[in-house]
Amino acid sequence: MNAPMTAAKEPMTTKSHREKIRISDLHAFYGESHILHGIDLSVNQGELVTLLGRNGSGRSTTLRAIMNMVGKRTGSIFINGNETINMPSHRIAHLGLGYCPEERGIFSSLNVEENLMLPPAVRSDGMSVEEIYEMFPNLAERRKSQGTRLSGGEQQMLAMARILRTGANILLLDEITEGLAPVIVQKLGEVLTKLKQRGLTIVLVEQNFRFAAPIADRHYVMEHGHIVEEIPREELEEKTELLNTYLGV
Amino acid sequence: MATFLGINLFALSGQLLIGLINGSFYALLALGLAIIFGLLKIINFSQGALYMLGAFGAYLGLNHLGLSYWWALLLVPLAIAAIGILMERTLIRPIANEDHLYSLLLTFGIALILQGLFTHWFGSSGLPYAIPEELKGGTKLPFMYLPNYRAWIIVFSLVVCAGTWYLIEKTKLGAYLRAGTENPQLMQAFGINVPLIVTLTYGFGVGLAGVAGVLAAPVYSVSPEMGSNILIVVFAIVVIGGMGSIGGAILTGLAMGVVEGLTKYFYPEASNTVIFLVMVLVILTRPAGLFGKPA
Numbered sequence: 001m002n003a004p005m006t007a008a009k010e011p012m013t014t015k016s017h018r019e020k021i022r023i024s025d026l027h028a029f030y031g032e033s034h035i036l037h038g039i040d041l042s043v044n045q046g047e048l049v050t051l052l053g054r055n056g057s058g059r060s061t062t063l064r065a066i067m068n069m070v071g072k073r074t075g076s077i078f079i080n081g082n083e084t085i086n087m088p089s090h091r092i093a094h095l096g097l098g099y100c101p102e103e104r105g106i107f108s109s110l111n112v113e114e115n116l117m118l119p120p121a122v123r124s125d126g127m128s129v130e131e132i133y134e135m136f137p138n139l140a141e142r143r144k145s146q147g148t149r150l151s152g153g154e155q156q157m158l159a160m161a162r163i164l165r166t167g168a169n170i171l172l173l174d175e176i177t178e179g180l181a182p183v184i185v186q187k188l189g190e191v192l193t194k195l196k197q198r199g200l201t202i203v204l205v206e207q208n209f210r211f212a213a214p215i216a217d218r219h220y221v222m223e224h225g226h227i228v229e230e231i232p233r234e235e236l237e238e239k240t241e242l243l244n245t246y247l248g249v
Numbered sequence: 250m251a252t253f254l255g256i257n258l259f260a261l262s263g264q265l266l267i268g269l270i271n272g273s274f275y276a277l278l279a280l281g282l283a284i285i286f287g288l289l290k291i292i293n294f295s296q297g298a299l300y301m302l303g304a305f306g307a308y309l310g311l312n313h314l315g316l317s318y319w320w321a322l323l324l325v326p327l328a329i330a331a332i333g334i335l336m337e338r339t340l341i342r343p344i345a346n347e348d349h350l351y352s353l354l355l356t357f358g359i360a361l362i363l364q365g366l367f368t369h370w371f372g373s374s375g376l377p378y379a380i381p382e383e384l385k386g387g388t389k390l391p392f393m394y395l396p397n398y399r400a401w402i403i404v405f406s407l408v409v410c411a412g413t414w415y416l417i418e419k420t421k422l423g424a425y426l427r428a429g430t431e432n433p434q435l436m437q438a439f440g441i442n443v444p445l446i447v448t449l450t451y452g453f454g455v456g457l458a459g460v461a462g463v464l465a466a467p468v469y470s471v472s473p474e475m476g477s478n479i480l481i482v483v484f485a486i487v488v489i490g491g492m493g494s495i496g497g498a499i500l501t502g503l504a505m506g507v508v509e510g511l512t513k514y515f516y517p518e519a520s521n522t523v524i525f526l527v528m529v530l531v532i533l534t535r536p537a538g539l540f541g542k543p544a
Contacts, residue, residue, distance in 0.1 A: 067438040093440030105435045109427040117421070118428055119439035166439070 018044045019078070020170050020201040021066070026075035028058075028065040035061045037225040038075070043170075048192065048202040050212045053222035054248055059205040060102055062222070063172045066203075067099050068092055079170070094122045098168025102175045102205075104159040108148040112139055115147040115158055119166045126167030135191065136161050153184035160191065170201045177208045185211055209247065221246045256514075262393040264510040270399055270468070272506020273406035274461050278483040279490065279498040280410055281457035284417070287430045287493035288450045291341065291352045297480030298360035299455045303329050303462020304471045305367060308378050318381035322463050329459030330452040337451040342444075360477065367473035375470020402464050409460055410499045417495050426450060430493065485528040491541020501539060 021043040028036040036058050043049045051059040065073045068089040077084050079095045093099070098119075107115055116132065116139070133140035136157040142150060150158060156176055163171060177185045185208065192215055195202065206212040212219070213236065221229035223246060231239050252258065278296060285293045306325035310316030316324065336359065344351045380398045387396040417423035429436050429443055437443040469475055486505050490497030505524050513520040531539060 069434055069438055088444075089434075089437040090440050090442045093438060099435075099438045101435060101438075105432055107428045107431050109431055110424055114424050118424055118436075120441060122440050163439075 020045050020047075020080060021203070022076075022078040023062075023066070024076045026062070026065060026073065026077060028061055028070040029072040030061075031071055035070070035225050036065060036073075039065075039225075039227055041220055041227060041230075043201055043203055045201055046196070046199045047217045048196055048204060048215055049218045049220065050204045050206050050216045051220050051222055052206065052209065052212070052243070052247060054246075055207075057222040058225040059222050060174050061225075063099065063174050063203065063205060066092075066172060067097065093119075093166075093168075096123050096167070096169045097172065098122070098163030098166055098170070099172045100159045100163055100174060100176060102178070104155050106147040106150070106155045106158055108146060110147050111143070112145050112147055112150065112158060113143040116143075116162055116165060119162055121166050123167030123169060127164045129165065132161045132165055135164075135194075153180050153187075156180060156184070156188070160188075164195075169199070170203075171195070172203050174205045175207060176204070177206065177211050189215060209243075219243075258392045261511075261514050262390075264514040265507060266393065266395065266399060266510075267513070268507040268510020269503065270402050270506070271509060272503040273403050274465060274479065274502075275483055275486050275506050276410050276499045276502030277406050277457050277461040277464075278479065279486045279502045280413060280495065281454040281461075282483065282487050283490070283493055283495055283498035284413075284426075284457075285451055285454035286487070287495070288426060288433075289337075289341070289345075289352075289447055290349055291356065291451075292349065293454070294353060294357035294480070295336070295359040295363070296356075296455065296458050296483070297476030297478075298363040299329050299333065299458040299476070300462045300465070300479065301367065301473060301476035302332070302363060303459035304378070304466040304469075304475060305371075305462075306459065307463045307466040308376055308471045311378065318463075318467070321466075322460070325463050326456045326459035329462070330456035333455030334448055334452040336455075337448050341451070342448075360480075364473050364477060371473065373473060375472040375475075378466040378471055380467040398467055402468065406461070406464065409457070413457070414495055414499060482524055485524050489524075489528050489531045489538060491538025494538065494540040494542075497538060497540025 019042055021041070023039055023041050026036055026039040027034065039058075039062060041049075051062060053059050061070060064070050066077060066079075068084070068087065073085065075085065079092065079097060082095055084092050084095065107118070110118065116129070127135075138154050139158055139161060142154065147158065148155070160173070160176065176188055180188070189211060192202065192204075196215065204212060204216065217233055219231045219236070220227050221231065221243065229239075229242065229246065231243065236243075278300060282293055282296050285291055285296075303325050306328060307316075307318065307321040310321045310325065311318070340355060340359070341352055344355065384398040384401050387394050388400070389395075417426055425436070425441060425446055429441075429446055433443045433447075465475065482505075483502075486501050487498060489505065490501030505527065508527065509520055509523055512523040519526075535541075
């Protein structure tokens with residue numbers, strides 16, 4: 001492993017126990033396109049951190065780069081204290097990561113239950129199917145339906161439920177409220193709050209700032225593949241104007 | 250002479266039987282192609298050559314190693330699968346991200362090389378392979394005499410096809426395969442070793458060609474050209490059934506065998522072209538195939 005030994009190894013004992021994700025100087029490419037230009041960010045255990053920014057600022061690519069789903073990536077990504085920059089995608093998930101893609105990624109050739117059971121468990125203490133059906137009763141009712149026959153909201157629930165069952169304790173959620181009715185967005189907010197109470201670590205790419213603001217601990221603002229601002233919850237109020245400039249609201 | 254409305258029932262049922270047997274081979278080979286196309290998006294032109302290799306495997310096993318038909322039926326498909334796995338890892342994987350035309354040409358080249366080598370070694374006239382003792386003889390049915398080995402071909406290939414269908418459509422492993430067909434990248438992000446599944450799938454798909462080859466050895470003569478002759482028809486069947494459709498490949502394979510058999514009775518001149526005629530009709534009316542999902 002070509003990990004930067006000096007900086008990375010040192011905090012393993014005390015700090016890294018809390019540090020679930022630590023990214024340094026991450027560059028990501030799709031073919032010839034250079035999308036991320038040296039990202040640095042870290043997420044601690046139990047934190048809910050959002051990536052804010054306009055479309056095309058590199059937020060989704062950051063999540064995909066963490067999962068090694070981009071063409072090429074350089075830099076360093078520590079997950080639970082393990083350097084993953086040279087790890088194949090399928091091994092990264094087993095460090096306890098659950099990824100929910102923007103397009104939801106529900107498989108049309110599988111029914112709801114098959115979709116739910118598809119991802120292998122990555123840790124031992126995942127939610128049971130009963131717990132999941134309790135949290136998302138709609139899915140229980142439609143367990144034999146083809147996955148893509150569900151409504152957009154139900155598909156989003158399924159995409160979330162699927163990674164909760166695996167026991168993943170670091171969730172990467174990409175635009176989960178996009179295009180959904182307010183009542184469903186509210187339901188998702190409740191789910192995220194519950195997951196936070198359970199101690200899960202969450203990275204949320206979100207367009208809907210009103211949804212993200214009350215539940216997030218910290219915000220990273222991205223622009224043109226860089227992180228341009230880090231805003232802790234306490235400073236949110238005083239920096240609202242700045243944030244609005246970045247987001248173009 | 251048993252006739253009905255001027256139809257010679259003996260001759261008709263004879264052709265139907267031949268049709269079903271050909272259909273069994275079509276189904277096995279089309280199934281292998283469909284599985285490979287579904288997950289790898291590769292049009293595997295070497296499927297016919299590997300079928301030929303299966304038949305030669307049985308022949309060589311018997312004559313050089315004293316391997317009985319039954320052992321051959323078990324071991325040869327495994328050997329063909331191993332060859333397929335080697336092929337996927339060393340030749341196909343490096344060009345997996347290129348245009349599909351490359352893999353098509355690659356597998357076509359492999360087929361030509363194999364066929365050329367076996368013609369060089371064994372000549373192009375067929376070699377005999379005896380029907381195993383246990384399956385010699387036959388059964389007399391009302392309108393026909395049914396040789397046991399031919400019944401065995403139909404039953405065995407149906408069992409293999411049904412087993413494969415069940416594995417893919419009803420099990421967890423099959424769910425991985427179906428999901429991998431749709432979105433391999435996401436599957437991998439879920440922690441599933443997709444490259445391994447791709448390799449094993451390729452091995453399984455060509456292993457089916459090996460099964461067909463061993464089954465064929467006692468009824469068709471074992472010859473280097475046997476694969477290329479049948480492959481074109483099998484491709485037509487995959488197109489009719491719908492690229493990548495598992496059940497479609499099986500049903501269409503059997504049905505087209507029967508259609509061919511019936512044509513042989515009613516209008517023999519068209520028996521070699523009827524499947525292609527069906528293919529043209531299907532492409533014109535249902536471009537995604539009878540069982541395929543429209544893109």
